[in-house]
Amino acid sequence: MTTKPGRRRRARAEHGGTLDEAHWNTSVAEFGDHLRTSRQLSSYTVRNYTSDIAAYGEFLRLRQVADLDKADRRFLRDYLAWLLELGYVKASVSRKLTALRAFYRFLADRGDVERDQTDLVSSPRLDRRLPVAATRREVETLLEGPDTATDIGVRDRAILEVLYSAGLRVAEICSLDIGDIDFSDSELRVIGKGDKERVALLGRPALAALSGYLNESRGELSVKTSETALFLNRYGSRLSARSVERLVKRYAVNAGLDPDFHTHTLRHSFATHLLDGGADLRVVQDLMGHSSPATTQIYTYVSTEQARRVYLNSHPRAARSNQIPTQNQP
Template identity: 45%
Template sequence: MDHRALPTPRRAAGVRGKQDPGRDGGARTADVADAEGDVPDSLPPALLAPLEDYLRDLRLQRGLSEHTLRAYRTDLLGLLAHLAGHGVDDLSAVDLRDLRGWLAAEQAAGRARTTLQRRSAAVHGFFRWAERTERLPTDPSAALRSPRPHRRLPETISQGEARQLLEDAIAVAGEEGGPVGLRDVALLEVLYATGVRVAELCGLDVGDVDRHRRVLRVFGKGAKERSVPLGVPALEALDTWLAQGRPALAGPASGEAVFVGERGGRLDQRVVRRIVHRALRMVDGAPDLGPHGLRHAMATHLLEGGADLRSVQEMLGHASLATTQIYTHVTDERLRAAYLQAHPRA
């Protein structure tokens, strides 16, 4: 069965436009038909057609990124292939027993708990949609349960390591000079200062920088807009890049992109990941993290500094406070201090 992924769009979660990044800022046109990808030849049309309608509805009505759509498609194609392999050739013939059999097969294949939960969530969404659009009289997945994932705190860096990371990047940029060094310092400062996702960083346009209020306008998952505070060092690094570095790299393909690659197009997310990994390798004892590690570090350090969880939730763009709690943690000392300060009989 061929589960090849969909092409990645130019600007994924929260990214506006119709271009797809090349290896370092190149661009190509993203097409809806191309994004549908290949499907198994053995899949009955009565199973495949509702899936295509569902994905199209997610794209047009909810504005989900192609990365998210690709994950939905992969998970649901796996389910439909399982159903077809067990003689189910129409969506109306699916029942809870079929879905439980598929989930059990996935578990027997050694899928991680997080994978099982994600795939179960995809199935729930698909069949709720099928019931809501009257393709099915009832939702066969309503009673489907999946294993709860183990929630582990991701690795992060200390405040000292974050400081060293940025100081080293500034030193390297000063020694080597050139626009690329200025760009790398600016994007590292922005990532750590704001906690934006890598797709949101690459999706920034020049008009999204509000210097007067010192905030960035960010378009997150589902094209949801939010404003994120920008610290003074990050704003100064960004201004230096825009004034002295970007003009040397920008070209016809740059558009309004804040960060551009060496070939002049909007910066690719993969390039940002390489920059972050390379910068962290210069910091003694720091874990090997990507851009999301800086997002987690920003949230952690805010909480350690006394920020409330709701404010951090807003800055990260999380729809649920529970998600923020997974990405953040506080020290025992801070919890003890809060208890001593707040409890009347502490």
């Protein structure tokens, strides 16, 4: 009589066993393959999900739990509390729970676990956080950072210009191929979340930076003539998301910007500056690739708050008092 893998792990755990590392690593790797092939998620998302599951593995080892069926509601709550104690913000903990739910569904479908209680645990209540946008002057300072006397600097200038001009996610700019650029119509073909295709627009500075990169510098980086990726690393391969995040952070630090400035700050700035300029919310939604207008709506609050700060700091009367008297007030 054969025993299901889940039963074998459960028996070991009941006798004080530890996590079967070989089986665990195989399960996590196969989960990543499932996300990549069946769900067609980007390599960036797959890496984040498998990293989140690795954190769960650390907790299993800490608690000396080998049987994944022992992850009841209380155990999972303890895991979330442990993450918060480690200093993870609520948004990160919520994402890790989302990854864990997907992992348990995957294991349940294969028969590796008999029960999945992850849906019984609620995500931490998130504090409402408005996206932080840089000012136009700060963005200009950032864009001037790369040394365009070097091939890497020319590439980096093009990356920064495209991130801001088109409002791209980091995974989107890394997945761009040369053939995705349409210089005649100032457009980019972008594959966003869920493999949804959209058209992004490019301004003159971004087009000029791209043209300079393609004509002067990309050929110096390309050691593989068959490589179709738009942005290459110094070894001629497609630039990774982590590399883009690092270069943006480096230029932000060099420019003296907020230490929390990152690639998504440019995307936030893209949306906020469009709305400040009078763009329609639906147009901004389409340009950003948001499936729901509610996701884009949050940028209207940022724009309103900026308008309030400008008013209070600039208007001679507003500086004295920002309260509007009612009819009963003298």
